[in-house]
Amino acid sequence: MLVLDLAGVGDRQAFMDRCTADLALPDWFGRNWDSLADCLTDLSWWPVEPGGRRHLHVRDWHGYAEALPREWRIVKDILRDAELFWRDTDTELSVVLED
Template sequence: MTGPLPAPGLSALLYGSTPPGVYDLPPTDTPARVLALAADADWRAAPLRLDGVTDKAAFLDRCAADLDFPDWFGRNWDALADCLMDLSWWREGSKVRGSLLIAVDWDAFRKAAPEAARTAQAIFDEAVDYWADSESPLTVLLA
């Protein structure tokens, strides 16, 4: 389940005192600032730009493009879960402290495609839980 990022905020998340999760991006932060802070903290981060995305197919297409999913991505919910639970395609060749996905314009997508957004968020929750106890957790920020 999503909720606000607990105080003290993003720095605590990136340096390990706040657990990984699916959180709302604090209104005082911007995706660009988050990406910069994540890079400084040795996190692999990427924006998922959802502007104009109004259905499942467009969401999955945007995931493939923005997150540079591997060729085997099947553009369905199971394939999304598979990609987020096997991040080897994203972490190739580098040791990172964590992975951060920023879903930009999430509210607009959620309003346009509520069922698809619920399913996507459930997959985000499962993937975050899967990676939570690893050396390199996954966090999703909904912006």
């Protein structure tokens, strides 16, 4: 399981920095929305967990969502699209927004 902790993240650059650090994204991550989507649909960098599934937990996201609602919608769309991309595969991705 990987955890993306958004506590204290207040802008897009800080979000990208946190993704890079918390998720250990590959060197080719370009720190933009398209590149984040690419990373989440090419999970060759993410070790498969027991049972073949991958889990991403997003913590402390409420502050980011309130401060940047447009960008939060983009993030949610990217996460949803990644889940749909991996649905019904041997390495399904599950995203959990923790309250």
